[in-house]
Amino acid sequence: MLEEKILEFARLLRKGGVNVSVTQIATAVQSVAAVGLAQKDFYTALLSTLIVDQIDQPLFDKLFRLYFFSLEPGVLQKHINHDEQETDQLTAVMQLVDSIEGTGTGRGAGASPYLLLVKAVRETNYPLLRRLGKMGIESLGELEQGAVTEIDKLVDQAKVAIGWYQAVNTLEKIRVQEKVSEIRYSKWLECLSFIEKYMESLVEDLLVRKFGPEALEEIALAANIREKEFYRLNQLEVQEIRKHITKMARKLASRYARRYRRAKHGEIDLRRTIKNAMINGGTPVRLKYRKRVINKPELILLCDVSGSVAIFSEFMLQLVYTIQNRFSHIRSFLFVNTVDEVTEYFNNNNIEEALEKAFAKARYAMSPFSDYGRVFRLFEKQYLPTFSPQSTLIILGDARNNYRHDERDSLQRIGEHVRRILWFNPQPGNEWNTEDSIIGIYTPYCRQVFECRNLKQLEEVTEAIL
Amino acid sequence: MFQSREELEKKLAEYHYLIDRNAATVVYLAVKLQKPLLVEGPAGVGKTELAKALAAVTNSRLIRLQCYEGLDEAKALYEWNYQKQLLCLHLKQNQSKSWHEAKDDIFTQEFLLRRPLLDALESIEPVVLLIDEVDKSDEEFESFLLEILSDYQITIPELGTVKAKSVPLTVLTSNNFRDFGDALKRRCVHLYLDYPTFERELEIIKLKVPGIDQLLSQQLVSFVQLLRKQNIKKPPSIAETIDWARSLITLCVSRIDADIVQSTLSILLKYQSDIDKILPRVSSLLPDD
Numbered sequence: 001m002l003e004e005k006i007l008e009f010a011r012l013l014r015k016g017g018v019n020v021s022v023t024q025i026a027t028a029v030q031s032v033a034a035v036g037l038a039q040k041d042f043y044t045a046l047l048s049t050l051i052v053d054q055i056d057q058p059l060f061d062k063l064f065r066l067y068f069f070s071l072e073p074g075v076l077q078k079h080i081n082h083d084e085q086e087t088d089q090l091t092a093v094m095q096l097v098d099s100i101e102g103t104g105t106g107r108g109a110g111a112s113p114y115l116l117l118v119k120a121v122r123e124t125n126y127p128l129l130r131r132l133g134k135m136g137i138e139s140l141g142e143l144e145q146g147a148v149t150e151i152d153k154l155v156d157q158a159k160v161a162i163g164w165y166q167a168v169n170t171l172e173k174i175r176v177q178e179k180v181s182e183i184r185y186s187k188w189l190e191c192l193s194f195i196e197k198y199m200e201s202l203v204e205d206l207l208v209r210k211f212g213p214e215a216l217e218e219i220a221l222a223a224n225i226r227e228k229e230f231y232r233l234n235q236l237e238v239q240e241i242r243k244h245i246t247k248m249a250r251k252l253a254s255r256y257a258r259r260y261r262r263a264k265h266g267e268i269d270l271r272r273t274i275k276n277a278m279i280n281g282g283t284p285v286r287l288k289y290r291k292r293v294i295n296k297p298e299l300i301l302l303c304d305v306s307g308s309v310a311i312f313s314e315f316m317l318q319l320v321y322t323i324q325n326r327f328s329h330i331r332s333f334l335f336v337n338t339v340d341e342v343t344e345y346f347n348n349n350n351i352e353e354a355l356e357k358a359f360a361k362a363r364y365a366m367s368p369f370s371d372y373g374r375v376f377r378l379f380e381k382q383y384l385p386t387f388s389p390q391s392t393l394i395i396l397g398d399a400r401n402n403y404r405h406d407e408r409d410s411l412q413r414i415g416e417h418v419r420r421i422l423w424f425n426p427q428p429g430n431e432w433n434t435e436d437s438i439i440g441i442y443t444p445y446c447r448q449v450f451e452c453r454n455l456k457q458l459e460e461v462t463e464a465i466l
Numbered sequence: 467m468f469q470s471r472e473e474l475e476k477k478l479a480e481y482h483y484l485i486d487r488n489a490a491t492v493v494y495l496a497v498k499l500q501k502p503l504l505v506e507g508p509a510g511v512g513k514t515e516l517a518k519a520l521a522a523v524t525n526s527r528l529i530r531l532q533c534y535e536g537l538d539e540a541k542a543l544y545e546w547n548y549q550k551q552l553l554c555l556h557l558k559q560n561q562s563k564s565w566h567e568a569k570d571d572i573f574t575q576e577f578l579l580r581r582p583l584l585d586a587l588e589s590i591e592p593v594v595l596l597i598d599e600v601d602k603s604d605e606e607f608e609s610f611l612l613e614i615l616s617d618y619q620i621t622i623p624e625l626g627t628v629k630a631k632s633v634p635l636t637v638l639t640s641n642n643f644r645d646f647g648d649a650l651k652r653r654c655v656h657l658y659l660d661y662p663t664f665e666r667e668l669e670i671i672k673l674k675v676p677g678i679d680q681l682l683s684q685q686l687v688s689f690v691q692l693l694r695k696q697n698i699k700k701p702p703s704i705a706e707t708i709d710w711a712r713s714l715i716t717l718c719v720s721r722i723d724a725d726i727v728q729s730t731l732s733i734l735l736k737y738q739s740d741i742d743k744i745l746p747r748v749s750s751l752l753p754d755d
Contacts, residue, residue, distance in 0.1 A: 019648065021652050023652060023653075024652055027499065027501065027655070030499055031495045031499065031655070034494075034495055034498045034499065035471065035491055035494065035495060040487060040488065040491075041471070041491050043488075044487075044488045044491040044492055044495075045491065045495060047656075048491075048492040048495060048655050048656045048657060049495075049655060049656070051656065052648060052651040052652060052656060053651075054506060054642075054658050057658070181750050181751075181752075182692075182747065182750040182751055183688075183692055183750075183751060183752070183753060186692065186695060352697075
């Protein structure tokens with residue numbers, strides 16, 4: 001019985017993109033037998049055996065909560081319900097809230113909940129925050145089956161209902177007016193992110209209770225950020241991906257270093273060997289080798305940063321600059337409908353700061369619509385002569401040209417000048433060459449075109465290329 | 467070794483190593499299931515210290531293998547003492563033995579140099595085997611650890627398989643310097659040690675810096691905790707908090723203020739760029755009360 005539940009839970013983790021082996025599951029079962037079913041110990045036993053990578057812990061926490069609390073609450077012995085525990089202390093606050101709801105004017109009128117939210121955050125009053133979170137979720141009404149795929153949207157609606165955005169605004173003002181210290185402000189931010197997460201967990205919980213294992217499976221699948229399209233990521237997931245990318249870069253960098261440390265010695269240098277042999281009366285005791293010259297490629301990144309593609313370009317820049325010692329020289333350019341070089345921002349700079357600066361300062365857009373043709377023409381005219389013929393040009397973009405001129409001749413000339421062009425396209429392959437996507441027109445001029453719409457693909461592509 | 471998690475927690479506390487419940491559960495599991503314990507986490511949270519504490523409370527000998535790039539079997543496992551072998555052959559030169567007899571003479575236990583891993587396996591008394599900073603070793607070394615960690619045995623071609631006399635309590639630590647293989651990870655029980663909570667760090671300070679003023683310790687711990695949340699290269703570790711507390715006591719400081727923090731910040735932060743970043747903001751990072 002219990003074994004089955006653990007197995008089922010492990011399957012769920014796999015759906016979420018975590019590799020769990022059979023041995024690990026066996027160890028997990030043994031561990032649970034050793035520490036018992038008290039909630040905390042049970043959790044620790046599963047965590048320490050099923051999760052091998054710290055990065056996966058948030059996902060584990062989420063699925064653990066949903067599986068063992070919402071779906072199968074019977075498994076655990078002592079599951080203390082927070083809400084029940086706090087009810088007593090909360091009566092006063094609830095009366096306060098009720099009096100507001102009781103005015104009958106609904107949200108938007110009278111004393112709106114956002115004032116309460118501001119109050120709760122300023123006092124770091126977690127019970128009140130929970131209560132408000134619930135209020136927000138209640139305002140959503142009955143949830144439907146399809147809602148599982150739209151959790152982000154629902155949470156956003158709930159945020160609007162409790163006046164989240166107004167509250168954030170007001171808090172910012174208060175912060176400036178009252179010169180709030182950073183230590184308190186950081187506590188406020190904690191409160192705000194707490195209520196956000198709390199509401200998300202409430203929605204998930206409701207859905208799992210109502211629609212059972214299927215909903216949970218959907219949530220697990222959606223949580224698999226390795227296979228989620230870049231443009232569908234929310235803010236939190238972007239943070240997660242950044243961590244993944246740093247890790248990936250480290251892996252790439254260390255593998256490279258090892259390989260070349262081994263191959264440091266090149267061919268035997270006969271001249272020096274014989275010269276050295278004279279010392280020993282003509283016996284070559286020690287062989288002399290030529291040092292191998294490692295040729296580091298020059299890399300040029302041309303990144304589309306319009307709308308949904310921007311985040312992908314950002315990831316790629318982060319990745320490439322983390323392993324910059326892998327290249328002799330990297331130059332990077334951002335474009336939407338005009339192109340600007342951003343290489344200098346990355347010189348001796350923290351990558352995050354550099355990205356921020358590059359995106360804020362570079363002049364890459366005169367309108368929000370990307371125009372590949374114009375960019376290629378400008379790029380050829382302004383920068384092409386400065387590139388060495390040994391360089392690799394990587395173009396990041398979806399080739400959605402907004403029905404403008406493609407200027408394929410420009411791209412052809414660029415391709416003839418540099419060693420090779422690689423194109424990473426973050427758009428799903430089945431949408432290529434539909435609507436205004438003209439990737440097919442540019443393909444003949446590129447050495448290779450890769451579909452690169454999620455972390456998993458990015459990993460595969462970079463491993464193959466770099 | 468331990469009857470329950472509570473016992474383990476208590477014994478470690480007696481040795482002045484405070485451990486929270488989750489971590490204690492994981493350590494208890496590793497001991498109970500006889501699996502290696504892989505401890506990960508930022509530098510200076512007490513990963514190595516945990517192994518030392520475990521050795522102390524279980525009355526075992528601590529065998530430590532420090533990993534580094536280029537560490538190989540000869541340094542980690544065993545090596546034939548070839549000087550001694552040569553000497554032996556030299557002495558026996560006149561006895562004109564056959565090669566087989568000579569071979570049996572020189573490939574014996576006597577000529578084996580035991581390195582930490584073999585030492586741990588052959589030990590009769592209980593041992594704690596600490597393989598420190600596994601992530602710094604090479605990939606080849608890692609795959610060679612696999613045999614030892616899953617079966618607690620090693621094969622020496624000339625001597626045969628050596629099985630552990632008693633299963634050593636194995637602790638591996640890693641700083642996440644490099645991502646090491648899944649195969650190794652899957653054989654271990656995982657413990658992620660993070661920076662301690664406010665309360666826990668306060669306890670640690672009181673334990674390690676006896677006689678520190680209550681309010682001062684609260685002030686300094688909350689400052690350090692906040693510092694860790696800033697975007698800096700190297701957040702201060704527990705060891706640095708302790709150092710800072712000791713230096714404040716030496717300086718006869720009873721309350722911290724912006725001046726004192728600014729002049730002692732270099733104890734907490736080890737990178738100049740971090741110091742430059744934090745220095746102008748010190749007063750806004752100090753606790754309110």
